[in-house]
Amino acid sequence: MKIFECPECSSPVYFENMRCSCASELFYNPETAGFSSQGIACANRELLSCNWAARPGEALCDSCVMTKVHPEPDVVQNLALWARTEASKRWVLANLKQLGWFAAADTGPRPSFELLSETTSTGADSPVMGHLAGKIIINVAEADPATLVDRREKMQEPFRTMVGHFRHEISHFLFSRLSGSHPFLTRFRSLFGDETADYGDALQRYYETGAGEGWSDTHISEYASAHPHEDWAETAAHVLHLLDLRDSANAVGMTLPGTRFGAHDTRTALNEGLDLGVALNHMNRSMGLDDAYPFVIAPIVRDKLEFCAEQLNQKNRTGKLQPG
Known part of the structure; x- marks a missing residue:
């Protein structure tokens, strides 16, 4: 993510800023990837600290309008978890817009989001994150730092983050858009395998037996070895x-x-x-912190990363990548 400039005083401002140190109100425009000091605020500006400008003639911004279901805000902690979850979604969508996805020039379908809580007015719930037919479900519980760390350790996933969840699930959606191309599928299957293999059976085997020895020679993560769909989503998320x-x-x-x-x-x-x-791993170790990017990339995995990068860059599908 780039560092922005205040339109009034030219001071540096950051993607999450609602206002500048000069007291100017800031409104982010995802189409221009910049801030304005004049604009119609998203209806969720005060409720969720959403700093994006509303869509022309509408109440919500490009990000908030994609959320079709959200937690009950009057239930304890849900409002804070919802706000943090939306902040992660805005970050990921802004990155994708710079690659050409979901921008004004992109006439393809958009995903919809259901942001669900484990705490509801009727009792506890257990929403499962996933993607189905354009609908992405995110469990907002992991927007709580303590919950996220606990699950990261229990599931032995060193790179489990809310931004990571959005990138993974949106990558499933992007696969559904890209897979209409025969050249895409031909190349995909040569690298990732047959995506038509029974998904339910594959996941059941993975949860019963694990990834097996040698998974790191061919996959970016253990979970990526479960099925070609998960291999794509994990690898594409790493590209992002x-x-x-x-x-x-x-x-x-x-x-x-x-x-x-x-x-x-x-x-x-x-x-x-x-x-x-x-380099960041080396710096983190100097502070006694865990590695920032705890992965070793095998040659086959690098080929998959390059393929995903070429396909994800909608602005230039010739193999070039533009800086953000």
Whole structure:
């Protein structure tokens, strides 16, 4: 994510800012990827700290309008969890718009979101995150930092985050849009396998027996080994992680020896993101923290990452990636 500029005083402002230090109100426009000091606020500005401008002639912004079901805000903690969840969604959607997805020029369908809570007025619930026919379900419970850490440890998923959940589930939706192309499916199957294999049976086997030995030679994560659909979603989500990491480093002027972040071919762009991951791991270890990007990328996995990157970049499907 880039660092923005206040339209009134030119001071640096960040993606989450509602106002500048000069007291100017800020309204983010996802089409121009910039802030304005004049605009019609999203109806959720005060309720959820949504700093996006409303869609022309509508009450909600491009992000909030996609949420079709949300937690009961008057139930304890639900409002705070909903707000944090929407903040993660806005971040991910802004990244995707810069790649051409869901922007005004994209005439394809959009996903809808059901943001569900485990705490309801009628008692406890257990919503399961997932994607089906364009509907994405997110459990807002993991917007609570303590809950997220607890589940990350129990499920042995070192990279479990709310941003990660959105990138994974939206990647399932993007697959459904891309898979209408025969060339896409031909190349996909050569790398990921047959996506028509029974999904339910595959998941049952995975949960009963695990990933098996050698999974890291061919998959980005253990869960990716469960089924080609999950392999795609996990790998595509990592592409979005790495591109955002690279662009965020570029925004703050971070460099590595021999590296100039900018518009490069797919292989170079991914290498830059991966090199940054290694550098951040080294920095985190100096502070006694866990690795920021705890993954080792095998050659087959790198091929999958490159394929996903080419397909996800709707603005330039020639193999080039544009900086954010």
